[in-house]
Amino acid sequence: MTIALFDFDGTITNRDTLWEIIRFHKGRAAMYAGIVQLLPALVQFKLKLTTAQHIKEQVLGYFFGEMPAADFTRYCEDFCAQRLPAIIRPEALTAIRNHQQQGHHVVVVTASAQDWVAPWCRSENIICLGTRLEIKNKSITGKIRGINCNGEEKVNRIRQAYHLENFREIYAYGDSKGDLPMLSLAHYVSYRAFS
Template identity: 45%
Template sequence: MQYDFMKNYSDNSIAFFDFDGTLTSKDTLIELLKFARGKTRFYAGLVVLSPMLAAFKARLISNQRAKEIMLSFYLKGMPAEEFESICKDFAATHLPSLFRKPALTELRRHLQNDTQVVIVSASPENWILPWCQQFNIKCIATKLKVRDGKITGKISGRNCQGNEKVKHILKKYNLSHYTKIYAYGDTPDDLPMLSLATESFYKPFKEQLI
């Protein structure tokens, strides 16, 4: 669908935005891990994790399993309070540079036109939610398990990806209440979410950053 940046929106509408790759130019999980552990340690870890990454690319293990292995490797045992502090710092200092300018322009236009905006992401909510709260934006995202006050590296429930995005959306929202439903995504995993929309946009934003 051709994208129209000058479009006006109904106030009885809702817009669902994928986060990584749609609003941002990079995978924010990777950027968060670099921020939390330092680039040297992060890239050294990729060497250790290379068999897992190869298995994931060959589709021998699921996205959720691969994500949990990576999260466990870098974060397991970190106090949850420390992790939350790192995520808030990342959201405030590093996340803004990762956003695509046209994507933020579109998101802000929705907000100005009283469209309810919801971020729906497979990345953990820990650094997305602090950003969303600044603008009264709702957030549906993957949740991490915490045990005894520490990060376990495991995901609570299912990774918020593909059909799981649809399940979460339908659990929280009665879409029959909205005259317009917008959805934005950039990968095949976003297609189930886009199928819910009255107007969907696949890879709509250019590689321009703020």
């Protein structure tokens, strides 16, 4: 058996989907107003004074905190149907379909929330392992459940889902340092292959 592991943002897509889903559902003006409010935290992140998980939770909490989970799910499905196809890299989609045609098991492993990646993955018959968002009282809190699915956590999530020793060949595709631990699992590595 063969498995192909794909990062999502920047590898399959040509931009970060967190800001895209915010722009899609809140509008450009509301997104920029939010960025102004979040600027101190964003600057701290750029200066490496806070973690990716912390800043992601602040952004998610600001834009989606206390939103009913059912509404958020519907928004994510709309995003996957209406906006996401326009930012998918055609070369990445070709690579995915080449693997599928050969009978390979294709998995997206992403730091983005599963909520707005999994619907697209399902439409393409791809498994999605992504960051999981916390839900309390049937609402999005903005917090991440567990650990942001990036860096070593990508490896942890892959190993939780699969016995890699059962695969004769492992392919991995990524575009950033957060993908390097995942890429280290592979026999065949593609780094920034589609950009």
